[in-house]
Amino acid sequence: MSSIIxxxxxxxxxxIYKKDPGFKGSLKALVNRQYEELHAIKNISFxxxxxxxxxxxxxxxxxxxxxxxxxxxxxxxxxxxxSVLGYTPFERKSAFLxxxxxxxxxxxxxxxxxxxxxxxxLNKEIYEISDEHYKKxxxxxxxxxxxxxxxxxxxxxxxxxxxxxxxxxxxxxHSPKVLFLDEPTIGLxxxxxxxLRDFIKEYNNKYGSTIILTxxxxxxxxxxxxxxxxxxxxxxxxxxxxxDLIKEYNRYKxxxxxxxxxxxxxxISKFGEIKEFxxxxxxxxxxxEESSVITSKLLADFPIADLNIEDVGIEDIVRDIFLKxxx
Amino acid sequence: xxxWKIFLLNCQTVMTERAKSFVWFLVALIPTSVLYxxxxxxxxxxxxxxxxxxxxxxxxxxxxxxxxxxFIMAHIETSVAREDIxxxxxxxxxxxxxxxxxxxxxAETPWRMLEGFYGIVILLLFTLFFKNLLVITADPIIFLxxxxxxxxxxILSFTFKMILGLSAFWLTDARxxxxxxxxxxxxxxxxxxxLSLLPDFLAQITYRxxxxxxxxxxxxxxxxxxxxxxxxxIIMMQLIWISIMAYxxxxxxxKGVGKFTGIGQ
Amino acid sequence: xxxxFKIYTTLLGMNFQTLTTYRANFINSIISSIxxxxxxxxxxxxxxxxxxxxxGWTREELLLLTAIYNIIIGAFHMVFxxxxxxxxxxxxxxxxxxxxxxxxxxxxxxSFWFFNYTSLFRIxxxxxxxxxxxxxxxxxxxxxxxxxxxxxxxxxxMYSIWYMISTLIIKFTNLSNIIDLLxxxxxxxxxxxxxxxxxxxxxxxxxxxxxxxxxxxxxxxISKATFADFILFLxxxxxxxxxxxxxxxFSLRYYTSASG
Numbered sequence: 001m002s003s004i005i006x007x008x009x010x011x012x013x014x015x016i017y018k019k020d021p022g023f024k025g026s027l028k029a030l031v032n033r034q035y036e037e038l039h040a041i042k043n044i045s046f047x048x049x050x051x052x053x054x055x056x057x058x059x060x061x062x063x064x065x066x067x068x069x070x071x072x073x074x075x076x077x078x079x080x081x082x083s084v085l086g087y088t089p090f091e092r093k094s095a096f097l098x099x100x101x102x103x104x105x106x107x108x109x110x111x112x113x114x115x116x117x118x119x120x121x122l123n124k125e126i127y128e129i130s131d132e133h134y135k136k137x138x139x140x141x142x143x144x145x146x147x148x149x150x151x152x153x154x155x156x157x158x159x160x161x162x163x164x165x166x167x168x169x170x171x172x173x174h175s176p177k178v179l180f181l182d183e184p185t186i187g188l189x190x191x192x193x194x195x196l197r198d199f200i201k202e203y204n205n206k207y208g209s210t211i212i213l214t215x216x217x218x219x220x221x222x223x224x225x226x227x228x229x230x231x232x233x234x235x236x237x238x239x240x241x242x243x244d245l246i247k248e249y250n251r252y253k254x255x256x257x258x259x260x261x262x263x264x265x266x267x268i269s270k271f272g273e274i275k276e277f278x279x280x281x282x283x284x285x286x287x288x289e290e291s292s293v294i295t296s297k298l299l300a301d302f303p304i305a306d307l308n309i310e311d312v313g314i315e316d317i318v319r320d321i322f323l324k325x326x327x
Numbered sequence: 328x329x330x331w332k333i334f335l336l337n338c339q340t341v342m343t344e345r346a347k348s349f350v351w352f353l354v355a356l357i358p359t360s361v362l363y364x365x366x367x368x369x370x371x372x373x374x375x376x377x378x379x380x381x382x383x384x385x386x387x388x389x390x391x392x393x394x395x396x397x398f399i400m401a402h403i404e405t406s407v408a409r410e411d412i413x414x415x416x417x418x419x420x421x422x423x424x425x426x427x428x429x430x431x432x433x434a435e436t437p438w439r440m441l442e443g444f445y446g447i448v449i450l451l452l453f454t455l456f457f458k459n460l461l462v463i464t465a466d467p468i469i470f471l472x473x474x475x476x477x478x479x480x481x482i483l484s485f486t487f488k489m490i491l492g493l494s495a496f497w498l499t500d501a502r503x504x505x506x507x508x509x510x511x512x513x514x515x516x517x518x519x520x521x522l523s524l525l526p527d528f529l530a531q532i533t534y535r536x537x538x539x540x541x542x543x544x545x546x547x548x549x550x551x552x553x554x555x556x557x558x559x560x561i562i563m564m565q566l567i568w569i570s571i572m573a574y575x576x577x578x579x580x581x582k583g584v585g586k587f588t589g590i591g592q
Numbered sequence: 593x594x595x596x597f598k599i600y601t602t603l604l605g606m607n608f609q610t611l612t613t614y615r616a617n618f619i620n621s622i623i624s625s626i627x628x629x630x631x632x633x634x635x636x637x638x639x640x641x642x643x644x645x646x647x648g649w650t651r652e653e654l655l656l657l658t659a660i661y662n663i664i665i666g667a668f669h670m671v672f673x674x675x676x677x678x679x680x681x682x683x684x685x686x687x688x689x690x691x692x693x694x695x696x697x698x699x700x701x702x703s704f705w706f707f708n709y710t711s712l713f714r715i716x717x718x719x720x721x722x723x724x725x726x727x728x729x730x731x732x733x734x735x736x737x738x739x740x741x742x743x744x745x746x747x748x749x750m751y752s753i754w755y756m757i758s759t760l761i762i763k764f765t766n767l768s769n770i771i772d773l774l775x776x777x778x779x780x781x782x783x784x785x786x787x788x789x790x791x792x793x794x795x796x797x798x799x800x801x802x803x804x805x806x807x808x809x810x811x812x813x814i815s816k817a818t819f820a821d822f823i824l825f826l827x828x829x830x831x832x833x834x835x836x837x838x839x840x841x842f843s844l845r846y847y848t849s850a851s852g
Contacts, residue, residue, distance in 0.1 A: 069689075072693065073692075073693075074689050074692060074693070074848055075848055075849070076845070076848050076849045090848065092692065094695040094696075095695075097693060097694065097695035098695045100693075101693075102689075102693050104689065104690075109690055111606060111610070113609075113610045113613045113614070114606060114609055114610060114613075118606055118609070121602060122599070122602050122603070122606065125595070125598050125599045125602050126599055126694055126695065126696055127694075127695060128595060128695075154613070344766065346764065346766065346767060347766055347767060347768070347769055350767060350769050350770060350772070350773050351769060351772075353773055353776075354769070354772050354773050354776050357773075357776040357777065357779065357780075358776060358779055361779060361780060361783060362639075364783075364787050364788065364790065364791070365639065365646065365783060365787060367790065368646050368647045368787055368790070369639075369643040369646050372643065372645050372646065372647075373642075373643055377642050377643065378642060499616050500616050500617060500620045502620060502624075503620040503623050503624060506623075506624055506627060506628075507627065510627055510628075510631050513631070513635075514634070514635075514638070519635055519638060519639070520638065520639060524641070524642060525638060525641070526638065526641050529638075
């Protein structure tokens with residue numbers, strides 16, 4: 001298993017110019033430009049092997065997208081070494097770009113008034129795909145995504161789901177060896193999210209391409225990635241098997257309760273750790289295995305208007321990791 | 328009052344978009360500068376006088392044109408046609424208990440005022456450095472009446488542009504229609520050259536159209552070429568044209584809104 | 593090279609197909625082209641009503657200048673304008689990233705993506721008028737060939753000016769109306785270069801590039817061009833092209849270092 005992505009001591013720092021508000025501030029700024037440094041990425045190192053399906057998770061603004069942009073060549077690192085497929089990404093060599101693909105959110109590349117297949121043909125020329133390769137890959141992808149009937153219709157007339165599938169095909173026609181997916185399921189409904197995840201898994205299995213996806217949804221990662229990298233505030237907090245992460249940090253569930261009547265804090269403290277208490281709302285953290293038992297007890301003993309059970313969010317997991325690291 | 332709040336809010340927006348506003352000002356300044364250069368050469372090879380216009384009066388004309396044009400000519404028709412009617416933003420306005428006309432008026436005016444401000448700065452610079460090129464009236468009464476004419480011109484052009492914008496109720500691509508009037512206005516409002524320099528038959532037509540009262544007459548009023556009687560006449564004509572436009576607007580509005588809410592876009 | 597040619601022909605085909613999908617827009621574009629084309633002639637006609645000699649150019653020569661202007665501007669609008677109009681949209685909505693990911697030169701993608709077929713009418717109008725005006729003294733075949741070359745050089749110069757100014761949008765993202773400014777700047781080219789000589793040295797040299805775009809090819813057709821004109825023209829075009837490319841590459845480095 002060869003390593004095709006290698007990152008060593010990556011740093012990305014931005015200079016943010018500070019200006020005091022108002023007119024006086026503008027004058028001051030003319031004379032003495034003050035700036036502060038924003039460390040988007042602080043000393044991240046990791047290696048990814050061919051065929052891996054890796055997830056970068058972390059809260060919004062953690063540096064996931066910035067890392068992805070450094071890997072795909074869109075950003076110039078402040079210091080450190082990045083190597084993808086043996087190339088230095090920011091040199092943006094043609095041969096490198098032909099082997100990777102970056103899919104970011106809702107940014108579309110399909111021509112609105114034409115059938116999707118026309119944009120595919122354009123990409124065929126742009127990526128210099130041979131006729132046979134094009135035909136085969138197109139057929140495979142169309143079958144995989146089940147869009148045979150729609151690729152010849154105007155993109156304008158397609159539903160959001162169909163459009164998304166065609167966008168994916170456009171991004172994968174050149175059979176990239178490395179696929180970067182930035183927040184792929186954001187803005188999609190539950191059904192589409194599942195379909196997209198299934199596709200990604202199948203694609204990785206079938207073609208053996210290395211896939212890196214970023215997400216702040218735990219579910220994306222849970223369904224797809226065996227390995228995760230947790231990034232927060234520019235730092236790499238965890239790099240390893242998802243199983244281990246879950247086992248370590250996801251042993252708890254959060255129960256959010258809306259009480260009908262006033263109750264005392266100490267009355268519920270025996271059920272679990274109180275994370276929040278501001279009547280009529282309270283949030284309890286309980287062990288995963290005990291959550292159903294405790295829930296039924298709460299419902300029996302207290303006047304409850306509404307109750308919600310959810311997983312400890314990635315933000316909480318990350319916060320826990322971060323606090324642990326501090327210690 | 329609520330309209331005042333809207334006015335202030337737009338003033339704030341305008342201030343943050345200073346650079347963009349300045350570019351618009353340059354956009355107005357360039358063609359007038361080019362035409363001024365043209366006339367300079369033309370006058371020199373014609374002994375300094377063409378049909379009563381000299382280098383100083385024509386340079387004043389184009390300078391005032393650049394300044395007044397950016398102040399008077401609203402660009403509201405695109406906002407009305409594209410955003411409000413075609414993209415449906417009009418519904419936002421229809422549910423409010425405010426007059427659409429007044430809302431747009433108070434939204435547009437801050438932009439015009441900023442442009443007018445740039446114009447005044449340029450004017451002051453000119454009075455300092457190129458005094459001999461500037462020929463404006465020194466008579467305070469004529470000056471005052473000219474200011475009234477300028478404000479009426481703004482109201483007239485604004486109302487006209489609103490009607491143009493409303494054409495989107497019936498035309499699927501109002502842009503072509505707007506461009507046609509842009510072309511007509513260039514010639515008949517005196518944006519290309521003073522109306523008295525047009526071929527005679529054309530000049531006579533333009534004097535009878537409302538566009539001359541939007542830019543041309545304000546400029547020559549300020550230049551002091553019109554006596555008191557003529558200025559009063561101009562003001563009367565402006566008021567008549569404003570009434571006509573206001574009437575056309577209300578008819579178009581009633582019919583248009585009926586169509587808009589009946590079918591929707 | 594051949595690859596870029598293939599990509600371009602594919603784009604031309606796609607642009608042609610989009611043309612027919614919006615019938616109303618198509619007709620509107622044609623009317624627009626014809627309207628503004630006619631306006632350029634009407635305005636010159638009106639401006640020369642009471643004068644018959646401006647900076648050494650007669651009315652007929654000025655009309656010829658206008659015809660050539662329509663040909664060159666028409667060609668420029670056909671190939672490039674729509675792309676420049678999209679510039680600020682691309683940068684503002686972060687679509688530049690998508691372009692940078694393609695294994696094709698980004699300047700090529702920014703410049704040649706759209707093609708406006710309807711501007712062809714403007715070119716035709718210009719050609720028709722030019723033919724009418726040159727009927728009495730038709731230029732030689734060599735002159736015509738040289739004219740075509742100079743026309744291309746002029747378009748390249750105009751392109752470079754537009755590209756340099758549009759690149760500023762990378763740093764000043766809210767100046768989306770800079771394109772409107774550029775359309776006005778093109779207007780300088782409608783008048784003879786000699787007209788701008790009366791400005792002071794700085795203003796003139798600043799405006800020089802745009803003023804020679806149409807003037808020099810026209811002078812060639814009426815046999816008034818000098819060798820110095822040619823050298824100046826070619827030299828300016830080459831310098832501006834190189835500068836535009838360098839400024840673009842520099843701005844891209846800024847973009848990829850400073851964006852989040």
